Amino acid sequence: MNIIRVSIIGFGAVGQGVAEVILKKMDYLRDLNLEIKVVAVVDSRGAEIDTEGIDLAKALERKRSKGTVALVDKTGLDVIKNIEHDVVIETTPTNIDDGGAGLRNMLEAFRQGRDVVTSNKGPLALKYTELVEAANSSGSKFRFEATVGGAMPIINLIKGVLAGNEILSIQGILNGTCNYILTRMLEEEASYEQMLAEAQERGIAETDPTYDVEGIDAACKLVILANSVFGMNATYKDVDVTGISKITPESMILAYNDGYVTKLIGEVRKDLLCVAPRLVPIGHPLSVGDTLNVASVQTDLAGPVTITGRGAGSIETASAILSDLISISRNMNE
Amino acid sequence: MNIIRVSIIGFGAVGQGVAEVILKKMDYLRDLNLEIKVVAVVDSRGAEIDTEGIDLAKALERKRSKGTVALVDKTGLDVIKNIEHDVVIETTPTNIDDGGAGLRNMLEAFRQGRDVVTSNKGPLALKYTELVEAANSSGSKFRFEATVGGAMPIINLIKGVLAGNEILSIQGILNGTCNYILTRMLEEEASYEQMLAEAQERGIAETDPTYDVEGIDAACKLVILANSVFGMNATYKDVDVTGISKITPESMILAYNDGYVTKLIGEVRKDLLCVAPRLVPIGHPLSVGDTLNVASVQTDLAGPVTITGRGAGSIETASAILSDLISISRNMNE
Numbered sequence: 001m002n003i004i005r006v007s008i009i010g011f012g013a014v015g016q017g018v019a020e021v022i023l024k025k026m027d028y029l030r031d032l033n034l035e036i037k038v039v040a041v042v043d044s045r046g047a048e049i050d051t052e053g054i055d056l057a058k059a060l061e062r063k064r065s066k067g068t069v070a071l072v073d074k075t076g077l078d079v080i081k082n083i084e085h086d087v088v089i090e091t092t093p094t095n096i097d098d099g100g101a102g103l104r105n106m107l108e109a110f111r112q113g114r115d116v117v118t119s120n121k122g123p124l125a126l127k128y129t130e131l132v133e134a135a136n137s138s139g140s141k142f143r144f145e146a147t148v149g150g151a152m153p154i155i156n157l158i159k160g161v162l163a164g165n166e167i168l169s170i171q172g173i174l175n176g177t178c179n180y181i182l183t184r185m186l187e188e189e190a191s192y193e194q195m196l197a198e199a200q201e202r203g204i205a206e207t208d209p210t211y212d213v214e215g216i217d218a219a220c221k222l223v224i225l226a227n228s229v230f231g232m233n234a235t236y237k238d239v240d241v242t243g244i245s246k247i248t249p250e251s252m253i254l255a256y257n258d259g260y261v262t263k264l265i266g267e268v269r270k271d272l273l274c275v276a277p278r279l280v281p282i283g284h285p286l287s288v289g290d291t292l293n294v295a296s297v298q299t300d301l302a303g304p305v306t307i308t309g310r311g312a313g314s315i316e317t318a319s320a321i322l323s324d325l326i327s328i329s330r331n332m333n334e
Numbered sequence: 335m336n337i338i339r340v341s342i343i344g345f346g347a348v349g350q351g352v353a354e355v356i357l358k359k360m361d362y363l364r365d366l367n368l369e370i371k372v373v374a375v376v377d378s379r380g381a382e383i384d385t386e387g388i389d390l391a392k393a394l395e396r397k398r399s400k401g402t403v404a405l406v407d408k409t410g411l412d413v414i415k416n417i418e419h420d421v422v423i424e425t426t427p428t429n430i431d432d433g434g435a436g437l438r439n440m441l442e443a444f445r446q447g448r449d450v451v452t453s454n455k456g457p458l459a460l461k462y463t464e465l466v467e468a469a470n471s472s473g474s475k476f477r478f479e480a481t482v483g484g485a486m487p488i489i490n491l492i493k494g495v496l497a498g499n500e501i502l503s504i505q506g507i508l509n510g511t512c513n514y515i516l517t518r519m520l521e522e523e524a525s526y527e528q529m530l531a532e533a534q535e536r537g538i539a540e541t542d543p544t545y546d547v548e549g550i551d552a553a554c555k556l557v558i559l560a561n562s563v564f565g566m567n568a569t570y571k572d573v574d575v576t577g578i579s580k581i582t583p584e585s586m587i588l589a590y591n592d593g594y595v596t597k598l599i600g601e602v603r604k605d606l607l608c609v610a611p612r613l614v615p616i617g618h619p620l621s622v623g624d625t626l627n628v629a630s631v632q633t634d635l636a637g638p639v640t641i642t643g644r645g646a647g648s649i650e651t652a653s654a655i656l657s658d659l660i661s662i663s664r665n666m667n668e
Contacts, residue, residue, distance in 0.1 A: 021498075021635060025498060025635075028498070028500070151635075151636035151637055151639065152639070153491075153495040153496065153636075153639065156494070156495040157487075157491065157495055157641075160490070160494050160495060161487040161490040161491055161494060161495060161657065162487065162657065163657050163660045163661070164355075164359060164362070164653060164656040164657050164659075164660050165653060165657075166362070183617065261617070282616060282621075282623075283517065283595070283621060283622055283623030283624070284622070284623075285619075285622050285626065285628070285642040287616075287617060287621070288617055288618070288619050289616075289617030289618075290617070292619065294619070296642075299653070301355060301358075301359075301485075301649055301650065301652070301653030301656070302485035302487075302643060302644070302650050302653040302654070303485055303643065303644045303647070303650050304642075304643070304644070305485065305486070305487065305641070305642070305643040306640075306641070306642040306643070307491075307639070307640070307641050307642075308619040308630075308638075308639070308640040308641075308642070309636060309637065309638070309639040309640070310636070310637045310638070313637070315635055316635065316636050316637050318635070319498060319499060319633070319635030319636040320636070322497075322498040322635070323495065323496065323497050323498050323499075325498075326497045326498050327497070
């Protein structure tokens with residue numbers, strides 16, 4: 001049995017999703033000859049640590065009933081520094097001002113020679129090159145499928161399945177909240193403000209929706225693609241961004257009658273990093289609605305290949321983290 | 335340098351595409367520490383054999399000017415039996431009556447302990463279990479991404495990227511010719527017969543279109559997914575098939591005005607193997623037009639994940655074969 005010892009740093013929706021998925025997939029993983037042993041779970045109020053493996057069902061139950069998993073007064077950095085384990089699963093809240101705790105946790109993990117799997121966009125949208133250099137200098141693995149589009153596995157598609165292809169460009173809908181609002185504006189012939197309010201009521205948009213509707217979230221994801229696929233050294237501030245708040249239903253209906261839907265599209269190719277509303281022909285692979293994320297990769301051999309999936313959701317995001325963990329374990333076997 | 339010696343058995347459009355792609359990607363492959371050395375190329379009139387590696391540019395030129403690559407009077411089976419090499423690339427014309435030369439070539443390759451990469455649907459749609467058992471009993475690898483949807487990498491997506499997920503069902507548009515005809519019927523408000531004729535003029539449909547328009551090609555691809563992903567032991571004759579020839583533009587326009595497009599959808603899940611026309615909501619990931627192929631995979635964790643790509647084209651299909659070759663070479667390194 002191949003045993004990977006992991007910590008879960010950040011125990012909000014995604015961190016709890018990871019714990020649920022590891023619990024749910026225990027038998028499946030055993031069939032892959034793999035045991036994922038969680039030796040520490042940390043939230044903002046403290047930690048549970050057990051080098052023999054934490055009982056995840058009890059940890060989840062305690063989090064739900066008491067609001068924290070904490071049994072001891074330890075931080076993420078304490079765990080990363082002092083508890084022997086292989087992979088740090090970094091799922092703290094994202095911070096796009098300076099990378100915050102997530103950036104410090106990842107850098108410390110690499111310093112300790114641990115691998116990192118993360119869903120935390122901020123540090124990668126700000127300090128991608130620094131993180132990759134830190135990972136390389138300690139021989140650590142760094143996987144971040146969950147940072148771009150949740151359960152839309154664009155990075156692993158490009159790195160694995162499309163091997164042999166040169167990637168010429170990527171275009172995509174990288175924010176599910178914007179896609180929802182635009183889809184509903186057309187369906188209901190309703191204003192941006194009305195459909196934003198609906199999205200907020202349904203929990204699809206935040207109370208302060210700026211990060212989503214002004215295209216910042218999409219820009220963060222685009223920059224992670226730009227850096228990891230195209231080898232750029234960009235931050236999200238390098239992206240030319242226009243949001244969706246100026247779009248009117250009248251313009252969308254006119255476009256629809258001509259065979260187009262209006263979508264917030266991020267695009268990266270040589271010398272271009274841009275997020276802006278664009279018209280997409282109905283029937284084009286990028287013309288998907290609802291809260292879906294989608295990315296279309298232009299390749300030199302395979303032509304355009306498009307992947308669509310749910311951009312959010314704790315279990316969906318946790319599934320991307322699990323795929324990254326399994327991929328790390330396969331490399332460990334080599 | 336990791337050297338893979340391969341034969342190309344069948345030198346029609348796809349076989350020539352493979353040669354072109356290997357030529358084009360020589361530097362790229364060298365950067366991966368990989369050399370693909372083609373030791374034999376075979377068409378219906380004979381073979382070129384060179385254990386030091388064939389000059390592919392010359393072989394392609396000879397094929398184009400003389401109609402054959404043949405320099406010696408040898409068959410695919412002769413090459414597979416007697417020329418030392420690692421991987422047989424099987425790209426002979428498909429045969430869905432008894433598997434034909436393709437089936438014999440693959441079984442002989444496994445008997446000789448060689449790996450097989452193929453784009454040849456027929457043998458897999460008829461004798462999947464027999465082929466997999468033959469591969470397993472000789473420890474050979476068997477890769478066939480190109481058999482299902484050309485450059486739409488559904489199999490490697492499921493086996494690699496979606497690791498950790500249970501696959502609950504797959505639905506897809508698995509035939510580009512049908513998608514083209516249906517897309518054009520709606521655009522032009524024209525009859526099936528008219529748009530079939532247009533597709534034939536453009537080289538998208540065959541003179542005898544039965545195999546495509548009656549859903550047989552889609553059924554073959556569906557069965558390969560059923561067997562390889564769901565572990566079924568089915569042949570394409572087990573698929574409940576309805577084609578597109580009875581669809582009228584009037585019914586398509588009515589559906590469109592209600593927000594639906596009409597598509598030929600293949601579906602596989604436990605106890606179901608079916609190809610039939612269905613209504614798909616506009617904006618759904620399966621609602622793509624033109625000649626595109628698309629497959630939507632329902633998973634337990636990631637939810638629905640959809641992949642879209644070109645279903646045909648010699649370079650596109652060759653790119654799937656190249657990806658399979660690279661994946662075999664990565665395993666050789668382990």
